[in-house]
Amino acid sequence: MTTEPDPDVAREAIEYCYEQGWTDGLPVVPASQALLDQFLAHTNRDPDEVLWRMDHLGRECTVHTAAINAAMAGCLPEYFPVVLAAWDAVMRDRAAKGGGWQSTSGPAPLIVINGPIRGELGINCTGGIFAGGFRPNATIPRALGLMLRNAFGVIPHVFDQTTQGIPGRWAICFGENEEESPWEPLATEMGLEPNTNAVSTTLTRTYEFVDNRHTQDPEQLLNDFGDTISRTGVMIFRAQSAGIVFCPEHAQMLAGAGYSKADVKDWLIEHCGRVEADLRRAGKDAVSEGGFGARSASEEERVPGDVFTPFLPSRESVPIIVAGARNAAISMVFRVFGEWSNSSVEIETVPVAAVKGG
Amino acid sequence: MICSDAFKATADAMADVQGAPGYGYLTTPHPVAGLTPEQVRERAESVADQVARLLSE
Numbered sequence: 001m002t003t004e005p006d007p008d009v010a011r012e013a014i015e016y017c018y019e020q021g022w023t024d025g026l027p028v029v030p031a032s033q034a035l036l037d038q039f040l041a042h043t044n045r046d047p048d049e050v051l052w053r054m055d056h057l058g059r060e061c062t063v064h065t066a067a068i069n070a071a072m073a074g075c076l077p078e079y080f081p082v083v084l085a086a087w088d089a090v091m092r093d094r095a096a097k098g099g100g101w102q103s104t105s106g107p108a109p110l111i112v113i114n115g116p117i118r119g120e121l122g123i124n125c126t127g128g129i130f131a132g133g134f135r136p137n138a139t140i141p142r143a144l145g146l147m148l149r150n151a152f153g154v155i156p157h158v159f160d161q162t163t164q165g166i167p168g169r170w171a172i173c174f175g176e177n178e179e180e181s182p183w184e185p186l187a188t189e190m191g192l193e194p195n196t197n198a199v200s201t202t203l204t205r206t207y208e209f210v211d212n213r214h215t216q217d218p219e220q221l222l223n224d225f226g227d228t229i230s231r232t233g234v235m236i237f238r239a240q241s242a243g244i245v246f247c248p249e250h251a252q253m254l255a256g257a258g259y260s261k262a263d264v265k266d267w268l269i270e271h272c273g274r275v276e277a278d279l280r281r282a283g284k285d286a287v288s289e290g291g292f293g294a295r296s297a298s299e300e301e302r303v304p305g306d307v308f309t310p311f312l313p314s315r316e317s318v319p320i321i322v323a324g325a326r327n328a329a330i331s332m333v334f335r336v337f338g339e340w341s342n343s344s345v346e347i348e349t350v351p352v353a354a355v356k357g358g
Numbered sequence: 359m360i361c362s363d364a365f366k367a368t369a370d371a372m373a374d375v376q377g378a379p380g381y382g383y384l385t386t387p388h389p390v391a392g393l394t395p396e397q398v399r400e401r402a403e404s405v406a407d408q409v410a411r412l413l414s415e
Contacts, residue, residue, distance in 0.1 A: 058375050158371045
């Protein structure tokens, strides 16, 4: 006869983790050596391999430390290769290497998964991709948050200098809805072989929905996206990066009208931006191309009010993903914090037989 | 070193991890980002004496 777990014993272990300062506010799974061994059996990487070192803080995160935090985050051991790939992918971002994790804007990693592993792990790709309810979607990004906290010591109010942050900072992870996308998967677009298990990750600042069930004209639909992308509040520099997580309906409508992913990017590059008079009204008419220029232009610096400034410099600054359900024509614009690396990282899984034998 | 006063907790923590708890630095009122060049000059002048004092300690 099996006995049920003792909730009081479990709670005692959870409270112990709170007392150590290991949690992000929610309970963590107490990680035993046996559980840790299961996580490490799912990777061929050396437990002592340093994933990243933050020299200025004198802290580093090894594969071993990552496994502890993934376990505490509530991941299953088989998610661990995805956690490792997600970390490697986000650390390709220049901003993540350059102190972005401690930024006053409190950016969130956006984690997008491609390949058959989505089905194998039960990663949600359809209804409610931003809405929770699925274990891998919830725990894989949380693992990254706990790594930041526990391995690097990036803790709110101290080394984490976030002013407000964004809702669900450590909860943005989903699979691309490859089955209902009219376009090639993101990882394939980034140069990996079709059907490769892969993760693409970048730091993001915010998410804004575009609800357009109102038109069948692709140009009108793109204008609706363009209006959201072109708002002045998000501007720090003139050149910026905004992506779209298209719902299948919007993506299929555009594809049906003959738009490839590249065509959509090109349309947005051409049309997204503001005239100088709009920027002046928001006090952002002297926002520089790069570096810090956050002030309004002086009289002498001003240029004519009808001069148009495009915001998106290249296709690389407009990542496009297809995910969510066909329930309604609702998509999401997201803001990249800095620049996405425009690359995907292959997920290195260990064959099941090898895991069992390990 | 000079930092704006909003980042005092971070500065103190940095001093600790760098093995220099209590490291002396100056603060200036937050925010700084939106100041005009003239206002930045005024700020610099207002802390110049303190900078000289800190450097000669």
